[in-house]
Amino acid sequence: MNFQFKAGSIPLLVSMPHVGTDIPDDIAARMTPASVEKADTDWHLVRLYEFLGEMGASTLSARWSRYVIDLNRPPENTNLYPGQDTTGLCPLDTFHRQPLYPDGGAPDEAEVQRRLLQYWRPYHDQLRAELDRLLSIHGKVVLWDAHSIASVVPRFFEGKLPxxxxxxxxxASCAPGLTEAIVSHAHAQQRYTVAVNGRFKGGHITRHYGKPDARVHAIQLEMCQSTYMNESAPFAYRPDLADQVQGLLRQMTQAAADWVRA
Structure with a gap:
């Protein structure tokens, strides 16, 4: 199976495209030791969002590492942030510029197309199918794309992220009322800093599927991993931290569910 999926009963689908840690043996054999640590994983999000089952939300999470193929990049591999440095559809290096392949070993176009068909397409087919199922039942739906990242990555931004x-x-990807319903909870607390459409405006999933005119409202949340875990290997989950932010996540996802059902 290329992903883990659970169908829910409410018009909320939470996607976690970067939580995967598996690399197929044939690909791993061609990669450098830098691939082993998988430092750029969105660690522990399934655990952090475990309350979604109680809410009745649908969840879709990746099995394969983003080093195999990035599920949140467009299949054409266009840069979502023109003029800024980003990793590509089949990343060639880590966030810290460590090569993932030896010289001459990067995947060619045929290999990229194979990975699109075998690993990228099934995730997106399931995502589309679940959005359509929820639309048929509820008439509109919220897609929440869940991500996390190290709080300091000099390659992509200066200083510490919000x-x-x-x-x-x-x-463009959701109604202003949904954004306000969610972000108002974030602004109401003092523990965490908040940005809206700052360095992260939403990746391919948010931009491609978020079509308010078609009754699909999409929002991405990119969290600093320092809010719930240790950012250095072995990347341990920190219940003392996670319990704090988990309550806020519950409030915000519930706000999204309440908004879409209003």
Whole structure:
């Protein structure tokens, strides 16, 4: 299986495209030791969002590491942030510029297309199918794309990121009322810093599927991993931290569910 999926009963689907840690043996054999640590994984999000089952939300989470193929990049591999450095559809290096392949070993176009068909397409087919199922039942749906990242990654941004980074493609991927319903909870607390459409405006999933006119409202949350875990290997989950932010996540996802059912 290329992903883990659980169908829910409410019009909320939470996607976790970067939680995967598996690398197929044939690909791993061609990669450098830098691939073993998988430092760029969105660690522990399934555990952090475990309350979604009680809410009745649908969940979709990746099995394969983003080093195999990045499920949150467009299949054409266009840069979602023109003029800024990003990793690609089949990343060639880590966030810290460590090569993932030896010289001459990067996947060619045929290999990229194979990975698209075998690993990228099944996730997106399931995502689309679940959105359509929820639409047929409820008439509209919220897609929440869940991510996390190390709080300091000099390659992509200066200094420390805000703790909670919401992206709505500058307002194009969801109704303003949904953004307000969610982000108002983030602004009401003092523990975490917040940004909306700052460094992270939403990746391919948010931008491609978020179509308010078609009754699909998408929002991305990119969290600093320092809010719930240790950011250095072995990347341990920190219940003392996670319990704090988990309550806020519950409030915000519940706000999304309440908004879409209103």
């Amino acid at each position: 703790d909670l980074n919401f992206g709505t493609a500058d307002g």
